[in-house]
Amino acid sequence: MTNAHSIDSSRRDFLRNTAMAALALPLADGSLTASSLPRRMPSSLPLARKTKHVVLVAFAGGVRSKDVIELKENAPNLHRIAQNGVLHAGLRCANVGHYGAALSMFTGNVEALGIRDDGRGVNPTLFEYLRKDAGCSASDLWLSTSNGAQGKLFAYSEHPDYGASFGANVLDGEGIFNVEFKKVLDQFGKPRADGDKEAALLDELNASLDQKALASLDGGKVDAQHLRRVEKFILDELTGGATNLTGPGAGDAKAIRVGANILRTFRPRVLGITLQNADIAHGSYNGYVEVIRRNDQELGKLWDAVQQDPELKDQTTLLVCPEFGRDKDLNERNGLDHGDGSDSLNKVFLIGAGPDFARGKTLKGEGRTVDLCPTVLSLLGHKPSAMVGSKALDGAFA
Numbered sequence: 001m002t003n004a005h006s007i008d009s010s011r012r013d014f015l016r017n018t019a020m021a022a023l024a025l026p027l028a029d030g031s032l033t034a035s036s037l038p039r040r041m042p043s044s045l046p047l048a049r050k051t052k053h054v055v056l057v058a059f060a061g062g063v064r065s066k067d068v069i070e071l072k073e074n075a076p077n078l079h080r081i082a083q084n085g086v087l088h089a090g091l092r093c094a095n096v097g098h099y100g101a102a103l104s105m106f107t108g109n110v111e112a113l114g115i116r117d118d119g120r121g122v123n124p125t126l127f128e129y130l131r132k133d134a135g136c137s138a139s140d141l142w143l144s145t146s147n148g149a150q151g152k153l154f155a156y157s158e159h160p161d162y163g164a165s166f167g168a169n170v171l172d173g174e175g176i177f178n179v180e181f182k183k184v185l186d187q188f189g190k191p192r193a194d195g196d197k198e199a200a201l202l203d204e205l206n207a208s209l210d211q212k213a214l215a216s217l218d219g220g221k222v223d224a225q226h227l228r229r230v231e232k233f234i235l236d237e238l239t240g241g242a243t244n245l246t247g248p249g250a251g252d253a254k255a256i257r258v259g260a261n262i263l264r265t266f267r268p269r270v271l272g273i274t275l276q277n278a279d280i281a282h283g284s285y286n287g288y289v290e291v292i293r294r295n296d297q298e299l300g301k302l303w304d305a306v307q308q309d310p311e312l313k314d315q316t317t318l319l320v321c322p323e324f325g326r327d328k329d330l331n332e333r334n335g336l337d338h339g340d341g342s343d344s345l346n347k348v349f350l351i352g353a354g355p356d357f358a359r360g361k362t363l364k365g366e367g368r369t370v371d372l373c374p375t376v377l378s379l380l381g382h383k384p385s386a387m388v389g390s391k392a393l394d395g396a397f398a
């Protein structure tokens, strides 16, 4: 355990609020700042549900239902979570190519197979809908990703009416924030030579913050002492306990650990976590099972952290779904590819648990992985746009 876990709550609140003000920066150049937008709280909408926070885990990389659902010893925590919610045993996946398949879960549309690895999608993501159409603020929407450079592409699309201004904040193993915030924070991550340099950096941070938003958040008091704590917030709160993870599956483990820190700190409306290490399966079935087991452990810890948090526990929904499965049979390397067209590849599980879900129910109806996007929107009381080409998995709700 790190200091981050013993941080006192008033200090944590200040850190959170300060960072929220900083996160409002991208829109602070005009009159329309995130903090000035009226917040349409989901509870005021006709589709209101109890869920206030959604953690959507794209268990991407290609994971067979068999290796999680049938081989229970690989995923005791996911089974425990499913007992507190629902298990959908046969969601059909959008396609069987990496990135496009996982992106489909965030856009609600079938994204082209073989979509360019470095290109953004054309359909808005659920983050953009929530930010632009549902009044969510910058600090409400986060993405913790294991997918390196590609991971940030899940944060927003290149749709002309949506795009970067409405994207999620991204944090990956290397610690990438939205660009404006990152410029300042990058420098905090470097070892400091002396107090003067630190002071200069803090002045820069101070100057970069939206003072009006800060003042409104902290009763008008903004002082240097408080701002100095922002550094600690970045280093401990978000990456604390995750930076020294190593070994197979460390990228995924970090993404989940950092995601849990984001959840605890910002209490976002939506936290997306995208994984990818399971794809080691092409060359090693055993390595793949290791990744599943490690991710199961980390997701168990995240779930427990939510249950132990008095505010989050009755308001948070966790959704875990692979982007696609894997082939029925081992390849010549004792690994598993993804291309045989079998149900083992084309159907995946969904585990969903939270205040709006039935408990201990197994669902067998129709469903697709693209339904995750409208399901998340619907859980937060937002009617999916006509651009979303899929429908919420209402049958999963209690």
Ligand SMILES: [Zn+2]
Pocket (backbone or CB within 6 Å): 061, 062, 098, 279, 282, 338
């Ligand atoms: Zn692959």
